[in-house]
Amino acid sequence: xxxxLALFSRELKLAWAGGGGPAGPAAFNLAxxxxxxxxxxxxxxxxxxxxxGVIAFAALLATLQxxxxxxxxxxxxxxxxxxxxxxxxxxxxxxxxxxAFTLAVFWPIAPIAFIAALAYGLEAGPALILSLALLLAxxxxxxxxxxxxxxxxxxxxxxxxxxxIAAPLQVPLLVFAAGAGRAAAEGTGLEGANLMMAAxxxLAxxxxxxxxxxxxxxxxxx
Amino acid sequence: xxxxLSAEFTRADVRAAGVALSRGGRTLVRGLNFAAAPGEALAIxxxxxxxxxxxxxxxxxxxxxxxxxxxxxxxxxVKIAWLGHAEGLKPAExxxxxxxxxxxxxxxxxxxxxPVMERMAxxxxxxxxCGTLSAGQRRRTALARLALSNAGLWILDEPTAPxxxxxxxxxxxxxxxxxxxxxxxIATTHAALDWPDQTGLDLSDAxxxxxxx
Amino acid sequence: MFSYFANxxxxxxxxxxxxxxxxxxxxxxxxxxxxxALVISPPDYQQSETVRIMYVHVPSAWLAMAAYAGLxxxxxxxxxxxxxxxxxxxxxxxxAGAVFAALCLVTGALWGRPMWGAxxxxxxxxxxxxxxLLLYLGYMALRAAIxxxxxxxxxxxxxxxxxxxxxxxxxxxxxxWNTLHQPASVIRFDGPTIHASKLWPLSVMALAFTALLTxxxxxxxxxxxxxxxxxxxxxxREQRLEAEASEGFAx
Numbered sequence: 001x002x003x004x005l006a007l008f009s010r011e012l013k014l015a016w017a018g019g020g021g022p023a024g025p026a027a028f029n030l031a032x033x034x035x036x037x038x039x040x041x042x043x044x045x046x047x048x049x050x051x052x053g054v055i056a057f058a059a060l061l062a063t064l065q066x067x068x069x070x071x072x073x074x075x076x077x078x079x080x081x082x083x084x085x086x087x088x089x090x091x092x093x094x095x096x097x098x099x100a101f102t103l104a105v106f107w108p109i110a111p112i113a114f115i116a117a118l119a120y121g122l123e124a125g126p127a128l129i130l131s132l133a134l135l136l137a138x139x140x141x142x143x144x145x146x147x148x149x150x151x152x153x154x155x156x157x158x159x160x161x162x163x164x165i166a167a168p169l170q171v172p173l174l175v176f177a178a179g180a181g182r183a184a185a186e187g188t189g190l191e192g193a194n195l196m197m198a199a200x201x202x203l204a205x206x207x208x209x210x211x212x213x214x215x216x217x218x219x220x221x222x
Numbered sequence: 223x224x225x226x227l228s229a230e231f232t233r234a235d236v237r238a239a240g241v242a243l244s245r246g247g248r249t250l251v252r253g254l255n256f257a258a259a260p261g262e263a264l265a266i267x268x269x270x271x272x273x274x275x276x277x278x279x280x281x282x283x284x285x286x287x288x289x290x291x292x293x294x295x296x297x298x299x300v301k302i303a304w305l306g307h308a309e310g311l312k313p314a315e316x317x318x319x320x321x322x323x324x325x326x327x328x329x330x331x332x333x334x335x336x337p338v339m340e341r342m343a344x345x346x347x348x349x350x351x352c353g354t355l356s357a358g359q360r361r362r363t364a365l366a367r368l369a370l371s372n373a374g375l376w377i378l379d380e381p382t383a384p385x386x387x388x389x390x391x392x393x394x395x396x397x398x399x400x401x402x403x404x405x406x407x408i409a410t411t412h413a414a415l416d417w418p419d420q421t422g423l424d425l426s427d428a429x430x431x432x433x434x435x
Numbered sequence: 436m437f438s439y440f441a442n443x444x445x446x447x448x449x450x451x452x453x454x455x456x457x458x459x460x461x462x463x464x465x466x467x468x469x470x471x472a473l474v475i476s477p478p479d480y481q482q483s484e485t486v487r488i489m490y491v492h493v494p495s496a497w498l499a500m501a502a503y504a505g506l507x508x509x510x511x512x513x514x515x516x517x518x519x520x521x522x523x524x525x526x527x528x529x530x531a532g533a534v535f536a537a538l539c540l541v542t543g544a545l546w547g548r549p550m551w552g553a554x555x556x557x558x559x560x561x562x563x564x565x566x567x568l569l570l571y572l573g574y575m576a577l578r579a580a581i582x583x584x585x586x587x588x589x590x591x592x593x594x595x596x597x598x599x600x601x602x603x604x605x606x607x608x609x610x611x612w613n614t615l616h617q618p619a620s621v622i623r624f625d626g627p628t629i630h631a632s633k634l635w636p637l638s639v640m641a642l643a644f645t646a647l648l649t650x651x652x653x654x655x656x657x658x659x660x661x662x663x664x665x666x667x668x669x670x671x672r673e674q675r676l677e678a679e680a681s682e683g684f685a686x
Contacts, residue, residue, distance in 0.1 A: 006326035078308030219589035
């Protein structure tokens with residue numbers, strides 16, 4: 001356990017300090033949210049209707065943005081070998097690293113979603129539900145992005161590849177997170193079910209993605 | 223326990239028989255046999271592309287041999303420490319933070335960190351970020367990490383490459399203490415290593431055999 | 436069974452028999468099925484002549500899904516037992532499955548224009564098929580991006596297994612997404628019952644597509660085996676010449 005804890009706190013520090021920490025993905029998230037209304041048009045009703053979807057989609061893009069460096073750097077600088085040979089094992093290392101990274105880098109996703117939802121014309125209640133949905137979905141989205149990042153670690157044009165690999169796997173979380181916001185905004189009463197689905201999706205990703213990512217990284221070590 | 227070396231490890235026995243290795247579909251060596259008992263050092267030599275690094279990766283368990291077997295025993299207890307061409311240091315981390323983390327990861331006593339840094343002459347660099355170190359300083363930091371690894375087997379790929387004569391002597395002394403404590407060292411090398419009674423393993427023959435097969 | 440056929444020579448013997456039969460079977464079945472489906476079978480009372488697109492659309496959908504299942508299973512076999520033939524099967528199945536998925540989407544769009552008045556409707560089935568196509572494309576892009584053949588096979592097998600585990604979840608989420616916002620009821624390809632006059636030509640077409648997939652997969656696998664053999668010979672020659680060159684220099 002202490003090895004896992006050591007991994008977690010080291011990766012938390014590195015993620016917070018290295019590569020601009022949460023600033024990059026947050027700026028990316030905000031830029032997408034600022035540009036979307038310029039594409040959709042200023043009509044208030046249309047924006048409010050599109051809001052939950054656009055905001056959830058911007059959050060998904062934000063989780064893809066740093067996925068390339070998540071394991072790409074470890075593969076290049078020899079860290080992967082050290083983690084694989086440590087008593088903790090590669091799967092634990094991947095889990096700890098991804099959780100630390102999610103905590104350090106993706107925490108702005110939920111507050112940004114809340115503010116953006118208000119700006120897109122949603123009421124405070126639905127905005128809060130959407131923000132909560134993304135809080136629940138963000139770890140799952142990040143874990144899937146990390147899995148894709150592990151598969152593409154060290155490849156040329158890895159960023160593009162990661163997006164193509166991760167996007168279809170992230171579909172369920174996108175559906176449930178945006179669905180919770182839409183259900184709350186439209187008053188269909190389905191937001192609870194969507195929130196539970198989003199949480200279930202994140203839990204499933206928590207169980208499977210670290211194993212998949214560790215297997216991919218072990219293949220890279222061969 | 224010697225000063226500046228973590229020596230609470232399970233002793234390792236390495237035995238390999240009939241090993242064949244390939245890289246990218248090309249067979250590099252065939253019919254390779256070697257062994258290393260606690261306290262022994264194995265220096266692997268051979269021409270470029272003869273599979274020295276591939277052999278190290280196989281001993282570490284990253285690669286499965288195409289044929290033959292490599293045993294590191296007792297398999298469930300032995301810890302392996304690795305030092306490759308890339309040192310595994312993070313540019314933003316300080317030397318002390320890096321070593322503190324590895325001590326915690328490998329279950330070594332944190333009290334060892336200072337003596338180990340003294341020993342590898344990186345104590346004065348403790349607060350420097352690893353990204354600002356020179357090649358030799360990076361290698362010495364990585365060697366300090368090795369001394370903290372609590373591993374029964376050290377696998378080193380060209381450990382002396384970026385080191386000057388003084389640092390080489392430091393490494394030699396570290397290796398000697400580690401072997402005296404019962405550690406096993408397997409290293410590849412271009413330059414001759416002046417470690418006392420090391421066993422040599424030349425891959426030229428095994429590589430020739432692989433080509434002719 | 437797969438370990439029995441994992442022997443390349445045994446596979447070669449099997450493939451030598453299966454490949455021509457599969458091609459021949461596909462040709463015969465298409466010769467019967469296509470005129471039957473596209474000309475002879477009766478038009479639908481609701482969809483009139485456009486129903487004929489179904490005879491291509493539905494088998495493509497089935498085979499796109501079956502090929503992904505095959506991709507996932509052969510990837511699992513490769514991942515666990517490292518049988519090279521399982522990897523070759525996966526490599527052969529992916530492009531074939533992707534083409535079937537694309538065919539399914541294109542025929543769906545062609546059918547949608549007269550029936551729904553739009554080239555594309557975000558119908559749950561079509562959307563799931565679109566995501567399946569993305570899974571195929573991701574798999575093929577990953578393999579193409581990795582130069583080392585072994586690593587490409589390992590990484591590809593892990594991704595295909597993840598895709599297979601995810602496929603039911605994706606399907607569920609897309610259905611869920613769709614029922615949350617069901618547009619006006621649309622005519623679907625498959626009513627609750629299909630009349631026998633359509634079921635027969637559909638079955639023949641489904642068999643024809645299956646034979647085609649079998650033929651494609653076996654032919655591709657044989658080609659890949661030959662390619663690999665050629666590469667091994669080439670590499671041996673390289674190695675010999677390099678050794679001769681260095682020995683010549685030493686003298």
